[in-house]
Amino acid sequence: MFNGRALESKVAIVTGGGQGIGAAVARAYGAQGAKVAVVDWNLETAEQVAQSIRGDGGQATALRCDVSDRTAVDAMVAATVDRLGPVDVLANNAGITRTAMLHKMTLQEWDQVLAVHLTGSFNCLQAVVGGMMERRRGWIINTISTAGILGTIGQINYGSAKAGLIGFTKSAARELARYNILVNCVAPGAATPMTETIRTDPRFKDTYLARVPLGRWAEPEEIAPVWVFLASEGASYVTGQLIGADGGMSIH
Ligand SMILES: NC(=O)c1ccc[n+]([C@@H]2O[C@H](COP(=O)([O-])OP(=O)(O)OC[C@H]3O[C@@H](n4cnc5c(N)ncnc54)[C@H](O)[C@@H]3O)[C@@H](O)[C@H]2O)c1
Secondary structure: OOOOOOOOOOEEEEEOOOOHHHHHHHHHHHHOOOEEEEEEOOHHHHHHHHHHHHHOOOEEEEEEOOOOOHHHHHHHHHHHHHHHOOOOEEEEOOOOOOOEOOOOOOHHHHHHHHHHHHHHHHHHHHHHHHHHHHHOOEEEEEEOOHHHHHOOOOEHHHHHHHHHHHHHHHHHHHHHHHHOEEEEEEEEOOOOHHHHHHHHOOOOHHHHHOOOOOOOOOOHHHHHHHHHHHOOHHHOOOOOOEEEEOOOOOOO
16 A cells, blocks of 8 residues: 555654554554654553564564653653654554443543543643654644544543544644644544444444444554555645544544
């Protein structure tokens, strides 16, 4: 699909890169010539992904970081610059869910989800953007969800955080366009263990799948190329956009 050089010599941070969609994006970036910082609060899984990228002939390093912790994020970006060079690409992907019906959701469950998705993305954006502004180049890709577009049951924290990231993407895109920094977001379809319940529980499986025009679940590897495109020169006139890699679920 790409020629193996679509991201050649770019330095990319992928948060939540230790598993799932982030791991697939990190591997796809590595396969396209990027030097990849695989960032996760689980260093063991991040190291496994970095090793697999290196094993395939790419360049990668693993870093432990909780994206909701600003001090840790600043240290992670400094370590990335030190090991790989100035950051060109940021894929904000780290995520958690804390599922509960809204009348039962605790303030802690609300805060935790917003802290990782929304504040975590802001922390990482702020930590890399100064260097991008100086060099007048940058590609930022935020991971949202159909939950932020269509709403969802039992995850008002998650749906709110993801909807917030759409506004975050559009505002950052407008503000950073003058620096040639492109900011877009991707809404993946149900693809990984995070959505295991939806994909396997008979109470949800069929009704959910009936809302997906392509009628099947995604593989992380088949949607990762969208993140490659948005980090590539091919996306040079694309900013502030939301791309659904969701089997058509968010068509409206
Ligand atoms: N899986 C899906 O079907 C689906 C659908 C729509 C959107 N998404 C979004 O895609 C992204 C990736 O989801 P996934 O399914 O691959 O999830 P996953 O649970 O498989 O992986 C998430 C990764 O993020 C890491 N992480 C969590 N909190 C962190 C933190 N505070 N700091 C650093 N790392 C942290 C985890 O350790 C894990 O490796 C998330 O933003 C998620 O909301 C997923």
